[in-house]
Amino acid sequence: MGKLSRAELGQRLRLYVLTDSRAAAGRPLVDLVAAALEGGATAIQLREKVLGGRQQVELGRVLRRLTRAAGALLIVNDRVDIAYAVEADGVHLGQDDLPPSVARAILGSDAIIGGSAGNLDELARSVAEGVDYLGVGPVYATTTKPDAGEPIGPAGLAQLRARTDLPIVGIGAVTADNVGEVIAAGADGAAVIGAVIGAEDVRAAARRLRQAIEEALRARTAM
């Protein structure tokens, strides 16, 4: 699709839903992702800590068809080889994951490479390494990722926002009730796990979040 501009990428990351077979609580992940896309998710991240590589490729290829049909991005967490295999739009690399240069070499220059930053040092390293967007957080206290640091709050997100022009998504216990603060703090979008994939009605949960994000963006623009 050619390299996206920063503004385009920010738009494509409005509601970024991370998959997690644990949060799916036994329901078929493919169905939940389809419901999330119907509800307005603009990007899906395959983030799978349990399945082997072969099963991840099978799942990822189904998600690729769903996301392509919905005009949504597909990003793979951590595994550049799986991103390549499923023709994902890119890969998300945490601070402990492969260096972005490796992803760029395997996936090509148009691939979307995301990084994670919870403080200024991590932001500086990620920017220097050439990531295309940043997952910033945890904004709020999360139980999904036990090794995440202390919550930085919307104020912490705003501080990091001031240091880079890259698209930023806020992550960490973001819900429809608090996403307005996240957007007001300068995020381009929100990344969520439990708030969508863990919801009883995944489509409705995605729709509520997407609406709250769009409202907060309009409010921010109007200010």
Place this chain on the structure above:
Amino acid sequence: MGKLSRAELGQRLRLYVLTDSRAAAGRPLVDLVAAALEGGATAIQLREKVLGGRQQVELGRVLRRLTRAAGALLIVNDRVDIAYAVEADGVHLGQDDLPPSVARAILGSDAIIGGSAGNLDELARSVAEGVDYLGVGPVYATTTKPDAGEPIGPAGLAQLRARTDLPIVGIGAVTADNVGEVIAAGADGAAVIGAVIGAEDVRAAARRLRQAIEEALRARTAM
């Protein structure tokens, strides 16, 4: 280096040492690999279940220098992206790992791609998928890999040996004391974890194993 012939690859897989930071028991893995190479290891597999991708790349690049200097192969377990990043000679893919076609696409046609087989069905699938060698086992009962199946014994290895011309390494609690049986059953080499990396004197352990393998090969040829 160009694609190795089957005979050449069999020779390069004589003593195939798998790294495991757990078996290293706190000692620096790089030192243990260096000692294993001095003792006669012909191939090293980076098989790391604990470290993140970034640290695996750092470790793998050191192992690449060591193996290149020793004329030994470097194979990465499971992670094709890490194999690419460290310029490994190839990748080892278990039955649950990525399909060999993905590895071939990322690493190129000369890359060495290994598969695992514990029975005729797995062997047939691996051969059909185009692997270059097979790790066959567990030959003996192992505690290192709790999800490994029932031991197949040297007789089971011989059965699989009869079904393929690919190089085979026997794996699963192989030691200097029983490796003679493994080679006599038709293996080209032996893959070991604990017997080398877990030994108190890694170099001596590798040397004893290599000698036992070479003796058994001479005995087999003389028969």
